[in-house]
Amino acid sequence: MKYSIIAIGRQFASGGRIIGQNIAKNLGMDFYDKEIIALTAKEGGFSEEMVAKMEKKKPSSLEYSFYGYQQELPMSDKIFMTQFKVIQQISDKGNGVIVGRCADYVLRNNPRVLKIFIYAPMEERVWRCRDVYGIECKNYESFIKKEDQKRASYYNYFTHMTWGGFSNYHLMINSTIGIDAATDMVTDLIKTSE
Amino acid sequence: MKYSIIAIGRQFASGGRIIGQNIAKNLGMDFYDKEIIALTAKEGGFSEEMVAKMEKKKPSSLEYSFYGYQQELPMSDKIFMTQFKVIQQISDKGNGVIVGRCADYVLRNNPRVLKIFIYAPMEERVWRCRDVYGIECKNYESFIKKEDQKRASYYNYFTHMTWGGFSNYHLMINSTIGIDAATDMVTDLIKTSE
Numbered sequence: 001m002k003y004s005i006i007a008i009g010r011q012f013a014s015g016g017r018i019i020g021q022n023i024a025k026n027l028g029m030d031f032y033d034k035e036i037i038a039l040t041a042k043e044g045g046f047s048e049e050m051v052a053k054m055e056k057k058k059p060s061s062l063e064y065s066f067y068g069y070q071q072e073l074p075m076s077d078k079i080f081m082t083q084f085k086v087i088q089q090i091s092d093k094g095n096g097v098i099v100g101r102c103a104d105y106v107l108r109n110n111p112r113v114l115k116i117f118i119y120a121p122m123e124e125r126v127w128r129c130r131d132v133y134g135i136e137c138k139n140y141e142s143f144i145k146k147e148d149q150k151r152a153s154y155y156n157y158f159t160h161m162t163w164g165g166f167s168n169y170h171l172m173i174n175s176t177i178g179i180d181a182a183t184d185m186v187t188d189l190i191k192t193s194e
Numbered sequence: 195m196k197y198s199i200i201a202i203g204r205q206f207a208s209g210g211r212i213i214g215q216n217i218a219k220n221l222g223m224d225f226y227d228k229e230i231i232a233l234t235a236k237e238g239g240f241s242e243e244m245v246a247k248m249e250k251k252k253p254s255s256l257e258y259s260f261y262g263y264q265q266e267l268p269m270s271d272k273i274f275m276t277q278f279k280v281i282q283q284i285s286d287k288g289n290g291v292i293v294g295r296c297a298d299y300v301l302r303n304n305p306r307v308l309k310i311f312i313y314a315p316m317e318e319r320v321w322r323c324r325d326v327y328g329i330e331c332k333n334y335e336s337f338i339k340k341e342d343q344k345r346a347s348y349y350n351y352f353t354h355m356t357w358g359g360f361s362n363y364h365l366m367i368n369s370t371i372g373i374d375a376a377t378d379m380v381t382d383l384i385k386t387s388e
Contacts, residue, residue: 119360166313172366185383
């Protein structure tokens with residue numbers, strides 16, 4: 001198998017997480033999504049709550065004005081750099097499926113990394129958000145767009161690339177082809193890669 | 195098999211045509227790329243040269259000013275509409291792999307159509323353009339960008355969508371995963387689709 005790390009970016013409620021879990025299960029690989037929060041907290045001496053809060057946030061200009069004054073990096077940058085180190089460690093250790101956290105960017109020069117982006121039409125994501133995740137809110141479309149926007153801002157800020165821009169990925173999959181179909185397709189691609 | 199028509203958009207020199215040919219061969223389907231030029235010429239009573247020349251061109255404002263005056267559609271619009279009809283006829287007839295010609299847009303409401311976009315990094319496309327296609331030119335990168343621009347302008351003009359925008363497609367494949375790997379992946383997806 002050529003690929004030992006699968007880095008999956010995904011629109012909110014597109015099914016990217018479950019596709020990643022299924023691929024990891026099929027290939028006997030470790031799966032990392034929220035697991036990276038605990039690893040980053042441990043590595044950097046942060047609380048898990050702080051990592052969870054900050055990892056979706058790019059630093060504000062206010063934080064940077066403090067940075068200039070205090071000669072200390074904003075917390076979101078410190079957490080990103082620690083996450084960067086954790087993702088490198090996972091990659092060095094062997095194999096795994098990593099969801100989100102700019103892993104495609106962190107490991108962009110590693111030829112053993114397969115970079116994937118999962119997306120879906122809004123109506124499919126509203127359905128998943130409401131009926132699969134059981135999230136209750138007044139305006140699902142607005143909620144989903146805001147979650148996407150957080151991911152895009154974080155990714156674009158730290159990578160200087162465009163979240164969901166095809167040149168960053170090997171494969172972009174519309175999950176309306178089916179969660180199982182997407183899982184099988186990627187699993188077979190990896191199994192037969194040389 | 196759920197999908198009977200495969201519509202493939204592709205960056206210039208990304209290998210999309212050969213992937214389409216291989217998929218058609220694997221599935222025993224007819225393959226349509228330049229073949230559509232002859233069919234469109236026959237259907238509309240145009241010369242093949244005229245179709246080939248106009249199908250990469252959106253109408254100029256000058257042509258539209260004549261349109262207003264003469265009450266006749268610009269030639270590029272007439273050819274697009276005839277191509278539209280030809281693509282519908284291919285779809286009605288049964289199955290096939292169609293490369294380019296906004297087929298993903300023309301057949302966008304048909305659930306039996308799998309819509310794919312093939313792309314590749316510039317250095318890979320320069321190699322394919324020079325060493326596989328044997329095209330000779332002074333500046334490959336500029337030449338490739340111009341060819342992409344023609345495809346994008348034509349697509350964006352006639353479809354009011356964005357060429358290469360992920361929401362238009364089921365799958366976007368970076369052909370650096372390998373022409374054979376891409377072919378096999380799509381073939382298996384179609385064979386196992388229900």
